[in-house]
Amino acid sequence: MSPPAASGSVGARAAAPGDHGGPAQCGSGQRAGGPGLRPLLSGAAAVKDSVSEKTIGLMRMQFWKKAVEDIYCDNPPQQPVAIELWKAVKRHNLTKRWLMKIIDEREKNLDDKAYHNIQELENYAENTQSCLLYLTLEMLGVKDLHADHVASHIGKAQGIVTCLRATPYHGSRRKVFLPMDICAMHGVSQEDFIRRNQDKNMRDVIYDIASQAHLHLKHARSFHKSVPVKAFPAFLQTVSLEDYLKKIQRVDFDIFHPSLQQKNTLLPLSLYIQSWRKRY
DSSP states (O other): OOOOOOOTTTTTBBOOOOTTTTHHHTTTTTTGTTHHHHHHOOOOOHHHHHHSHHHHHHHHHHHHHHHHHTTTTTTTOOHHHHHHHHHHHHTOOOEEEEEEHHHHHHHHSSSSOOOSSSHHHHHHHTTTTTHHHHHHHHTTTTOOHHHHHHHHHHHHHHHHHHHHTTHHHHHHHOOSOOOHHHHHHTOHHHHHHHHHHHHHHHHHHHHHHHHHHHHHHHHHHTTTGSSSSSGGGTTHHHHHHHHHHHHHTTTTTTOOOGGGGOOTTTHHHHHHHHHTTTOO
């Protein structure tokens, strides 16, 4: 896969299960967020799929914003996820800014709109998935600039892959979130994805988007020798991301191929091996 140039690095954003990820999640490595963090991300993400009125979604986001404010005032709401999050904040001195960025980005994402370009998708990924990884690094006691660079790139790769994986699901609901500029460049419309057309232009769109995720993984791994080993557990989702990117390459970037929705039963073994080898 010959990827195009990457856009942005540390400081950007990714889509996650429950928003533009739908039911098709990226799988392994997702538990790295620890108690309170992953449920917060998933809970906030699920708001858009679980409410029909944007106003109700905004109200729920406001709840989470206030919950975080109260947590940092040592007065968490009596709600299971909030209590676990409060414990994590107290135990690891987690940065409030990362939590608020995740919620703010989810709130902005309540509008069902396609990304205008790949940078928009990456920005969204940075402010959700990458922020979660920054928090995870804090929980692991890692304060390292190289680790932050890795987290930024992996978060963006996660967001891009999740958006790709969710495309068949969203297409069945007559929604398409793939970057519009890449679709336009190849002369592909949203209706083409809804109708599941199989022409070469469709595959070219998926190739370009998947290549960007591949490039982010490549950049993340280029820091391998500079990152503290104790940061590696935060980055193990690279195994499932690379697994998906290899599968989509094998089916010539046919985003609707049934094999892409099948779980790889060897993935846990691959995760174990990477963990044992102290690699990501």
